[in-house]
Amino acid sequence: MAVTIREVAKRLHLSITTVSRALDGYDDVAAKTRQRVIRTARAMGYVPSRAARQLRRQRADTIGYIIPGRAPYFTDPFSAEFIAGLGDAATSHNLDLLISTAPPDSEAEHHVYARWVQSRQVDGIVLSRLRLKDWRVKYLAQNDFPLVAHGHTQLRLDFPYIEMDSRTGFVQLVKHLAERSHRRIAYIGAPAKFTLQVERFAGYQQGLAAAGIACDETLIAESDLTRTGGYQTAQRLLALPERPTAIIGVNDLTAIGAMRAAREQGLVVGSDIAIAGYDGTEDSEHTDPPLTTLKQPIYDTAQRLVEMLLKRIAGEPLADSHIILQPELIIRESTNFDLSS
């Protein structure tokens, strides 16, 4: 059994109160007493019981994040980097990070959120991969539970979020391709319920319009944000009678899968066909050829979200509760050639 405050007090012939206050830095403790207390506590290896403190203070000093995805096909570099950002930020604020996994809109997802909220084991929740009508946002807002999100919804509810202007990003990307003589630009997206799909697809269409390219329905496909999904979907697109000369993936993983499909068809990515993604994960630097992508600062965003969440939990006002960042178009060899030359 671990050391309790009572044992420390007994050892020092002091009351629990005094020990508690000395340790918490109250100023109504004699400097000398404080010294003794601190030294002894450390020597005895005393660390307050998290449970007792939580019960008393009515907060958990813990934030929660539920990984959206269906295991075991979960190797999403976005989530990995996001979790790293959350974890580091949490640690540096002396918080803990509670993690669970649940497929979007599954029953399991409902369970976990309900459990965390009702049992008060986290003080706030970070949401990612928002859906247009995200039940999680409704639920948390209803329960007046602190939340921050990576992305927005279509709901009439106000909550703090950080978001990438991925629409503009995709416009730039299409422009980049059009300038290199592409007219048949395919798009492999995600299920339409995700905000990211709606935004990125809108950018794709807007980009086509700006370039004076008619939108060809046959070049638009839906996938599931995974490599394998991108691979299979690209195979279908490449089997079209008139195949696309460029493929945009809704994320890097999709694009990486598409690259493989192209290679298997005997196409050389970066000269026969252009392929681009979104996220700017480390993967994209090391593909063959390196992948053109729209880079978003995943790690930093996660850290900032934690800061925002802490303010929300503390009830402090947020200077800026809707932060919109521009992704950076990183042009690499996978698209950097002119189709007509």
Next chain:
Amino acid sequence: MAVTIREVAKRLHLSITTVSRALDGYDDVAAKTRQRVIRTARAMGYVPSRAARQLRRQRADTIGYIIPGRAPYFTDPFSAEFIAGLGDAATSHNLDLLISTAPPDSEAEHHVYARWVQSRQVDGIVLSRLRLKDWRVKYLAQNDFPLVAHGHTQLRLDFPYIEMDSRTGFVQLVKHLAERSHRRIAYIGAPAKFTLQVERFAGYQQGLAAAGIACDETLIAESDLTRTGGYQTAQRLLALPERPTAIIGVNDLTAIGAMRAAREQGLVVGSDIAIAGYDGTEDSEHTDPPLTTLKQPIYDTAQRLVEMLLKRIAGEPLADSHIILQPELIIRESTNFDLSS
């Protein structure tokens, strides 16, 4: 404020005791009473306070995992899949998973482990990427704290673990390369303090010996398990007066980085040079060409580790506390050619 058991009791004109027992499934509660209690509790949205329960029961129903690695360069697919496995297993046992991040042997790492152990906020800890003399194992064993690990140490301490026989795996891999006429087989490893490095390197050497190939020191390099590390290290190896014809990476990421370095030197992976990795992550399927690798069941292993940890926590004996699995050699195009043809 959330609903407490007291409110449920009041509503039902019952004592808290009865409500508590009805909900926990004790059999000394009238069936009828139980019905009423359960229905009312659900209707009121009652969920027990985690903190109160923890305090009373003296356990947290939470397990912890600290991601080894230095952010923000943390996009390790191994960890991602491992966390998914832990998370799903935890959820299915109605446990929570607490996550933090800390670079190996850093001060931060010491802090986190000490905090979790002393404040009793986790009931057990899962360790990965063990070191030969892993202070974490010593520390946890000293405190009689439940742990399970992915891999072993050189310490004279007994603890449950699951481990891959990566040594034999690497022997097979070298054999595979030698059979395809490779004699200059390079190895890009990890820091020597990691058990995985010692094991895999031993397998590499054993494989060379078995094939009658003298070990050439200049073909052995150390890196940091990342893509970028593999890339830079491979650049040096490929710049040797007599370059290697094959490169083995200690993990897939290293190999993926090496593939990029090879391409940039104008070499065609899969005909000019062979490259192989270890882990069998999803990445390896989609590289160009697909990467030969030794596949280990990361997700399943994580799940089994949780099962073992639960038994340890419950004080139940483990049928088998040292599980050793064979990795599967998956031969793909990156090595599947004969150098002499």
Next chain:
DNA sequence: TTGTAGGCGTTATCAA
């Protein structure tokens, strides 16, 4: 400057 006492929400012991 220090100590006493009450309670956070549960569960477990004992009595009714």
Next chain:
DNA sequence: TTGATAACGCCTACAA
């Protein structure tokens, strides 16, 4: 079969 009561370990009015 049910209920009163005492912890679990900590924090904080309030009293001394």
